[in-house]
Amino acid sequence: MKSYITNSKRETARLAERLAKKLKNHDIIFFKGGLGMGKTAFTQGLCRGLGIDRNVTSPTFAIVNEYSGSPLSLFHFDMYRIETEDQLYNIGFYDYMDYDGVLAIEWSENIIPFFSDANIVITFEKTGENQRKITIEGVDIY
Numbered sequence: 089m090k091s092y093i094t095n096s097k098r099e100t101a102r103l104a105e106r107l108a109k110k111l112k113n114h115d116i117i118f119f120k121g122g123l124g125m126g127k128t129a130f131t132q133g134l135c136r137g138l139g140i141d142r143n144v145t146s147p148t149f150a151i152v153n154e155y156s157g158s159p160l161s162l163f164h165f166d167m168y169r170i171e172t173e174d175q176l177y178n179i180g181f182y183d184y185m186d187y188d189g190v191l192a193i194e195w196s197e198n199i200i201p202f203f204s205d206a207n208i209v210i211t212f213e214k215t216g217e218n219q220r221k222i223t224i225e226g227v228d229i230y
């Protein structure tokens with residue numbers, strides 16, 4: 089487990105870009121931390137690091153946004169509205185674990201009571217207006 093301080097959205101994305109180089113097929117990333125912490129900015133960096141040249145937006149209404157890449161695709165979830173295991177099942181979440189790629193899950197707090205199988209956990213804390221403390225568990229960047 090290691091923590092990093094970033095001082096801008098761009099620095100957060102760069103940190104994620106470095107992490108992306110370490111990702112493997114079927115990795116499951118839980119993001120923890122509330123609104124405006126930089127989870128979507130981080131996911132933008134993950135995409136770039138995976139060689140996926142797409143504009144990443146919050147999947148709040150769609151619940152999942154899919155960014156296809158080679159060799160790894162990124163499936164970006166927002167669990168803000170998920171409250172039960174049935175709902176998780178009904179959005180097809182369990183099917184995504186069979187696809188080639190990585191799952192990055194915002195509002196993972198909501199599903200942890202019934203699904204906790206992440207192998208990477210990234211926790212965001214606001215330490216200043218433009219500063220975030222980002223703690224990465226489950227993978228070493230260097």
Ligand SMILES: Nc1ncnc2c1ncn2[C@@H]1O[C@H](COP(=O)(O)OP(=O)(O)O)[C@@H](O)[C@H]1O
Nearest residue numbers: 094095096097100123124125126127128129218
């Ligand atoms: N160090 C930082 N890292 C990431 N975002 C930051 C940082 N400092 C300020 N911000 C701002 O915080 C907001 C983060 O938004 P977003 O990535 O959508 O957060 P979340 O997905 O966690 O709700 C953006 O408006 C961004 O400009």
Ligand SMILES: [Mg+2]
Nearest residue numbers: 127128146194
């Ligand atoms: Mg977001």
